[in-house]
Amino acid sequence: MEEINRILQASVRAGQILLENGGETSRVQETINRIAKAYKLKDADTFATPTGIMTSLVDQKGNIFSLIRRVSRRSINLEKVSKINSLSYRAENPCLPLEELEEEIERISRIRHYPRILDILFGGLAAGSCSLLFGGTLLDLPASVLIGGLIKSVSLLLSKVKFNDFFINIIGGALAALFALLAVDFNLAVNSDKVIIGSIMLLVPGITIVNGIRDTISGDLVAGISRIVEAFIVAVAIAAGTGMVLKIWHYL
Amino acid sequence: MALSLNQSLGGSVLSQYLLELLYASLATLGFSVVFNIHGKKLIPAVLCGTFGWALFLLVHHLTGSRIISIFIASFFIGLYAEAAAKILKEPATLFIVPGIIPLVPGSGMYYTMAASIQGEISETLSLGMETLNTAGAIAVGVAVAVSLRKIVQTLGNKTEA
Numbered sequence: 001m002e003e004i005n006r007i008l009q010a011s012v013r014a015g016q017i018l019l020e021n022g023g024e025t026s027r028v029q030e031t032i033n034r035i036a037k038a039y040k041l042k043d044a045d046t047f048a049t050p051t052g053i054m055t056s057l058v059d060q061k062g063n064i065f066s067l068i069r070r071v072s073r074r075s076i077n078l079e080k081v082s083k084i085n086s087l088s089y090r091a092e093n094p095c096l097p098l099e100e101l102e103e104e105i106e107r108i109s110r111i112r113h114y115p116r117i118l119d120i121l122f123g124g125l126a127a128g129s130c131s132l133l134f135g136g137t138l139l140d141l142p143a144s145v146l147i148g149g150l151i152k153s154v155s156l157l158l159s160k161v162k163f164n165d166f167f168i169n170i171i172g173g174a175l176a177a178l179f180a181l182l183a184v185d186f187n188l189a190v191n192s193d194k195v196i197i198g199s200i201m202l203l204v205p206g207i208t209i210v211n212g213i214r215d216t217i218s219g220d221l222v223a224g225i226s227r228i229v230e231a232f233i234v235a236v237a238i239a240a241g242t243g244m245v246l247k248i249w250h251y252l
Numbered sequence: 253m254a255l256s257l258n259q260s261l262g263g264s265v266l267s268q269y270l271l272e273l274l275y276a277s278l279a280t281l282g283f284s285v286v287f288n289i290h291g292k293k294l295i296p297a298v299l300c301g302t303f304g305w306a307l308f309l310l311v312h313h314l315t316g317s318r319i320i321s322i323f324i325a326s327f328f329i330g331l332y333a334e335a336a337a338k339i340l341k342e343p344a345t346l347f348i349v350p351g352i353i354p355l356v357p358g359s360g361m362y363y364t365m366a367a368s369i370q371g372e373i374s375e376t377l378s379l380g381m382e383t384l385n386t387a388g389a390i391a392v393g394v395a396v397a398v399s400l401r402k403i404v405q406t407l408g409n410k411t412e413a
Contacts, residue, residue, distance in 0.1 A: 022287070024345060077288040078346050085343045113288050126282025126353075133275040134359045152286070193366070197359045201279075202286070206356030206387070207349050213391030214398070239365035247369050 003098065004041070004065050008057055010102050011035040012067050014084050015046065015053050017109050022076035022207070023084070025215050025223040028053065031088045035101070038092045049223045050074060050230065075159070076207065083108045116156060123152030123202055131198025136191055143189035144198040147179045151202050166237045172203045173241025181249050196242060203238050205231035269309050276305035276354040284350040293346060296336045300351035304329040308355065322355055323389040329355075330397025348394055357386040 015032040019025075028048040036044035036057050043058040056066035087104050090096060096104075113119060127148020128141050136144065151172045158168045180195035189195050209231035216224030280301025281294070289297050308325035315321065333347035360383030367375040 022345065022349065023343070027343065027345070076286075076349065078349065079288045079290045082293070082342050082346055086341065089341075114285055119286060122282045122285035124282075126279050126286060129275045129278035129282060130354075130358065133272060133279055133354060193362065197362045200362065201353075201356070201358045204356060204358045204361060206353065206358070206390075209387045210352060210356075210391045210394065213388060214395045217391070217395045218399075235361060239361070239368070242362070243365050243369045246366065 003039075004057060004059050004063075006098055006102065007036060007039045007041065008055065008065050008067050010098070010105055011044075012053055012055050012069050013105050013109070014088065015048060015055070016069050016071055017080055017105070018084050019048060019050065019053065019071045020074055021080040022074070022078060023081045024211060025049070025220045026218055027081075027085070029220075031084065034088050035091050038088075038095055039098070040095075048220075050226050073159075077111070077113060080108055080111055083111065116153075119156065120149045120152045124149035127151070127199045127202055129198075130201040131194045134194055134197050136194030136198060140189045140191055140195050140198075143180065143183040144195045147176055147183075147195060147199040148202055150179065151176055151199055155203070166233060169203050169234050169237035170241040173200055173238040173243075174245045175241075176200050177242040177245035177249075181245070200238055200242065203234070205234040208234065269313075272309060273302060273306055277302040279354055280350050283353045287349060289346060289350065293340070293342060296340065297347050297350045300329055300332050300336070300347045301354055303332060304351050305354045319385055319389050322386055323393045325355060326352060326390040326393025327397050328393075330394040331400070333394075334397060334401040344398070352390050352394065355386075355390050357383045360386060 011032045014035060015028045018028045018031060023031075025048050029046040032046045032048075032053070032055055033044040036055075040060070041057050042060050042062070044055070046053065046055045048054075051071055053069045053071065054066065055068075056064055058064050084105070087101070087108065091101055114122075124145040125148075128145035131140055131144040132138070154175060155168050155172055158171065159165075176196050176199040177192075180189065180192045180199070183189040183195060184192040208227055212224050212227030212231055214224075215221075215227060218224075277298050281298045284294050284297045304325045307328050308321045311321035311324050312318065329348060329351040330344075333344040333351060336342070336347050337344035360379060364376055364379040364383055367379055
């Protein structure tokens with residue numbers, strides 16, 4: 001009884017880490033069920049959506065245990081996804097002691113991101129190379145690298161003080177447009193559109209929409225639709241931010 | 253003043269493509285770090301984005317169709333990611349997510365927004381549809397590759413049993 005509760009908590013915690021860090025919905029469901037089966041439970045069933053997980057386990061005597069876990073923050077940290085994935089296979093055979101499984105899951109949940117400065121630097125690199133890829137010239141490179149780094153640091157800062165994602169994207173989009181227009185005005189860049197496109201690539205919900213369509217295709221309809229809506233809201237927020245600045249700029 | 257590196261390299265189509273490959277791999281590298289991929293796993297992740305973009309350029313050069321090239325490139329990215337996942341014993345998402353970054357229609361999204369604030373309704377709709385189609389092509393390409401892997405796996409299990 002005690003043990004089943006622990007298995008339930010550990011497996012759902014693993015699923016929660018996957019969901020919070022960019023794992024697909026089907027992977028969350030498979031992982032929870034795999035861990036539960038590894039501990040000789042008769043049956044395990046999970047329903048996961050981007051905002052929550054519901055799991056119920058059935059033990060050999062037919063007792064039913066279930067747990068609901070809310071997921072409120074989502075970002076992408078693929079290292080955690082990779083570690084949870086290999087842990088779930090390790091639990092399977094030979095069966096890992098339960099204490100060890102719990103410890104491992106806690107350890108994975110505390111895995112640090114790269115140092116913030118690296119994050120910002122590579123965010124800048126990503127923004128700069130995206131603006132070149134979308135047809136910017138080398139003269140647009142410095143501006144887009146700087147603005148990309150700025151957007152990354154602002155969004156890291158704002159999400160640390162638990163700012164709403166919608167507003168983070170509005171602010172990010174507005175900053176990208178404002179600084180790109182300023183840079184062109186001061187002759188530090190040539191194409192304001194390419195600079196903006198490169199820098200907002202850091203915010204654009206490309207992964208979310210692709211995952212949403214994939215979930216829908218693979219039959220996780222609720223999860224798929226909610227991811228598509230999330231992507232749509234983020235896109236609207238970015239467009240609102242950049243659009244506002246562009247509109248005001250035209251009147252000045 | 254040399255406006256682009258391409259002109260100083262002679263401005264041929266090939267050098268333009270090579271430059272784009274470099275940009276695509278740098279963009280993939282940047283996003284891989286932002287998505288917190290650690291250590292040696294960065295190499296296959298960056299290669300995924302680079303090969304994907306190379307295939308996109310090749311098919312686009314041959315057919316001239318954006319959607320078909322995006323679809324074929326994403327299909328390849330899905331296959332590559334599943335193969336890398338099998339070999340390295342890592343989840344395929346680790347390579348799919350950074351791999352599709354260069355294909356993501358960020359510019360389409362921006363131009364849709366720009367057209368809409370200028371009040372050009374039909375332009376907004378056509379650009380918006382094109383952006384959605386691109387996103388759809390990426391997703392379907394990846395999904396087809398992933399389902400293919402699942403079918404192969406199921407067939408493999410059947411013959412074993």
